[in-house]
Amino acid sequence: MKRMFFFALAASFLFAGASFADGPTMQEMMQKMGGPKPDDRVELKLPDTMKVMQKRMMRQHLNTVADITGAIASGDLSKASALAKDQLGWSPQEEQRCNMGGKMTGEQDFVGYGMAVHKTADELSAAAAAGDRDKSLALLSKLIKNCNACHEKFRH
Numbered sequence: 001m002k003r004m005f006f007f008a009l010a011a012s013f014l015f016a017g018a019s020f021a022d023g024p025t026m027q028e029m030m031q032k033m034g035g036p037k038p039d040d041r042v043e044l045k046l047p048d049t050m051k052v053m054q055k056r057m058m059r060q061h062l063n064t065v066a067d068i069t070g071a072i073a074s075g076d077l078s079k080a081s082a083l084a085k086d087q088l089g090w091s092p093q094e095e096q097r098c099n100m101g102g103k104m105t106g107e108q109d110f111v112g113y114g115m116a117v118h119k120t121a122d123e124l125s126a127a128a129a130a131g132d133r134d135k136s137l138a139l140l141s142k143l144i145k146n147c148n149a150c151h152e153k154f155r156h
């Protein structure tokens with residue numbers, strides 16, 4: 001058992017050595033990307049349990065974006081429309097969630113970024129309901145850019 005452990009350890013060193021010898025080192029890769037930089041986004045002051053909850057919701061949002069993309073790709077625009085409206089559209093509940101996020105973090109901008117995502121989801125839903133595939137795709141791109149605008153500004 002002990003011998004096997006050492007064998008595995010030695011093998012992992014060998015592999016690590018081989019893969020680094022073949023390509024650039026981590027340091028070279030980081031230099032190519034402009035070197036290490038500080039994360040200068042605004043840190044949201046939230047309790048850990050809220051962060052876990054928010055991230056879970058975020059992963060669900062990304063999944064919805066994948067489902068909408070899939071529905072458009074397969075030509076099922078009415079499904080894309082329903083997903084955008086039901087999962088990401090602006091609603092009293094969504095308004096409540098975004099307002100709570102704004103209040104808890106003390107960041108008023110937070111609400112605006114959230115609202116932009118949900119209102120674009122409504123636009124996307126309308127375009128898909130009207131059968132306009134190109135406009136739906138353009139709005140899907142706008143939606144994702146709205147997601148990223150908040151990620152550019154805030155972090156946990």
Ligand code: HEC
Pocket residue numbers: 044055056058059061062063065110111113114117143144146147148150151154155156
């Ligand atoms: C109002 C701000 C805001 C909006 C809008 C927003 N996010 Fe986020 N998102 C965050 C924050 C804050 C984090 C946490 C980042 C960190 O960990 O530093 C996050 C993290 C994530 C993560 C990582 C989750 C994890 O498990 O680490 C995903 C995926 C994500 N968001 C997807 C989305 C998608 C998709 C949308 C749009 C449909 C979106 N987000 C819109 C604020 C936002």
